[in-house]
Amino acid sequence: MADKKLRLAVLMAGACGGCDMAIVDISETLVDVLPSLEVVFWAPTVADVKYKDLEAMPDKSVDVGLISGMIRLDEHEHMSKVMRAKCNVVVAYGACAAMGGIPGMANMHTKEDIFQTAYFDTFSTDNPDGITPQPHYLMDGKYDLTLPEFYPYVRPIQSVIDVDYFIGGCPPHHSVVLNALVAILKGELPPKGSWITNGKAVCDVCPRNPRNTDEKRELVKEVRRTIEGDPDENKCLLQQGYMCLGPITQGDCGALCTKVNIPCAGCGGPIPGVKDFGLRAISAIASILDNEELVEQIPSPVKLFYRYSLPSSMLGKKVKKA
């Protein structure tokens, strides 16, 4: 590998920390890779660096920047822009960064609705003065206090900066992270703007796929929820009526969920060529149903099909009433 150490920066935007854990999870192999890596920034989770340290670095001085999480606060947007300025290669790392992720389902509600629930309506809330977070507050007439501004909607990283590569997964499997890091170290990168993946669907790598067991595919006769009964461990989940999104999800995970009897929820991102994950899921799922009545039995279709990708979908958010 390269003589020069690869300078790496990791930023957690609106994320839960799972993506950072996935990097740490490379564990022993990370120790092998570490001699060729120099972690210059990993905030706010792992390294003891502050945002201002990254801001002080010269432009384009970092080789690779990983951004996990979506854009919800102005802080996320600002730091993503700083990352873009400082890093040569920026990777939207994980389902939230690439597609908006689970927090993206908040786009079904307005900021006002969310504040109403979080600061007024919940059972355990005690807020007699009706106080909600404000970006600015002047305390005692002299202390100017600030909080990041809460944006009306969740956005994926590529809506605020130019992203070079995408990695899916919630969180990405540590082997995927390692492969990506090795590809970057060796300089074996795909064309700009693509996903660092093997390009196969979950079904391709799923041992339950009827193609692999020489079973005949039939139309789906019933729709079942994951809480209804135990799926047969050897049969295709879709054939049994569980809404598995394997046909259109990238299978870099190695079909981890379906191997433990859980239908694929689509965290790996769309397979190459798919413009809108949820809409293609409608095509795929609707076409295999036996009759029209089954459509009505699919629970909460938006949140099922857009669980990880609502902000990056063509509609992006719920349309407000006039």
Added chain:
Amino acid sequence: MSEWTPNLIVFACNWCTYQGADLAGSLRYDYPANIKIIRVPCSGRVEPEFVVEAFKRGADGVFIGGCHPGDCHYKEGNYKAIRRFDLLKRILIDMGIEKERFQLEWISGSEGKRFAEAMTTFEKNIRELGPCRVKEGV
């Protein structure tokens, strides 16, 4: 609001609804001039992406016309279409798009009159709803 005319997209199946539109023309039936017909091989060819793309680009209503059940040139294209349509409609309603803006009807090649009537009703419904807000974006 008197200036506004609805922008309407009709996906018409090559074998039935498009022929129906043709017949409506030959028989000189009146139907609204503000519909834009897009000829597709089969109603089953209409991907959900096409519909949302139309809304995103400024359509106020999207209409899909296909062959009557059992009459599909490709045997079961229209059965796939209705399943996709039902599911997409549920999603569009959840996303805040009124269900009247998205219609599916079976109109055969001999139903020129029916085509003209369906278009007139569709146009009237959308006119009552007003402009679609999807194109305004996030």
